[in-house]
Amino acid sequence: MNLRFGGIVHGDEERWPGHASSVLYLAGCPFRCPWCNTPSLVQTEGFAEQSVEYFLNELSKSEAVVLTGGEPLMQGNAVLGLLQRLDAPVRIETNGYYSETLNDCLPLAKEVQLDLKARLDARTYAEATAFRGDPELLLSNVLRSLTFLEKNGSRVRKVFSFTVVPGVNDSPETARELAKYVSLYCDEFVLRSFDPSDCLDASFKERPAPASDKMTELLKEVQGRVRKAVVL
Numbered sequence: 001m002n003l004r005f006g007g008i009v010h011g012d013e014e015r016w017p018g019h020a021s022s023v024l025y026l027a028g029c030p031f032r033c034p035w036c037n038t039p040s041l042v043q044t045e046g047f048a049e050q051s052v053e054y055f056l057n058e059l060s061k062s063e064a065v066v067l068t069g070g071e072p073l074m075q076g077n078a079v080l081g082l083l084q085r086l087d088a089p090v091r092i093e094t095n096g097y098y099s100e101t102l103n104d105c106l107p108l109a110k111e112v113q114l115d116l117k118a119r120l121d122a123r124t125y126a127e128a129t130a131f132r133g134d135p136e137l138l139l140s141n142v143l144r145s146l147t148f149l150e151k152n153g154s155r156v157r158k159v160f161s162f163t164v165v166p167g168v169n170d171s172p173e174t175a176r177e178l179a180k181y182v183s184l185y186c187d188e189f190v191l192r193s194f195d196p197s198d199c200l201d202a203s204f205k206e207r208p209a210p211a212s213d214k215m216t217e218l219l220k221e222v223q224g225r226v227r228k229a230v231v232l
């Protein structure tokens with residue numbers, strides 16, 4: 001089994017706080033979020049592929065491993081094959097689209113970060129992520145991922161990340177709804193400020209990042225609903 005990847009960065013101290021991690025950037029994503037800050041990893045073509053054995057060797061001295069992308073769970077069987085043989089603790093960063101794969105990976109991960117994108121309404125979610133398939137399928141997959149995290153993720157630390165993008169998802173109602181939805185099983189809710197410096201959709205580079213007052217306002221909507229809420 002091979003994995004399509006953009007690169008590996010060793011010794012990262014920021015991506016998974018408290019862990020000096022090797023970060024594996026896997027290529028390909030079913031979403032096209034216009035604000036995506038890893039635009040080069042969204043497509044599936046033009047990437048190197050290597051076997052699971054290659055990555056096991058590359059990661060054999062790693063203290064911790066972060067799987068990110070792109071959407072790492074797009075390469076389900078190969079990712080699962082890697083996780084089953086990795087010794088180091090693993091954090092998975094996912095958009096929640098591949099719910100069954102996420103469920104299969106839960107017993108093998110120490111931390112999962114699921115990126116929430118918009119209100120949990122099929123059309124709104126599909127529009128925000130510029131998803132080209134069936135919006136109902138998209139939402140039902142994300143909701144199934146949330147259910148799997150709640151029901152089967154008791155041994156996993158569950159982080160929900162939400163990038164606040166002006167004009168897309170920056171209403172207080174959206175932050176409140178998302179925090180409420182995951183409140184019972186969320187270990188940490190991370191509000192991220194949209195970064196216009198490098199976006200998939202070039203027109204988003206013209207948008208200003210949210211003001212700090214806006215982030216504080218949204219943080220207040222989330223605080224009290226989840227165990228821990230932070231702005232990054």
Ligand code: SF4
Nearest residue numbers: 029031033036070095
């Ligand atoms: S930000 Fe959106 S398009 Fe970019 S990798 Fe994440 S889910 Fe995919």
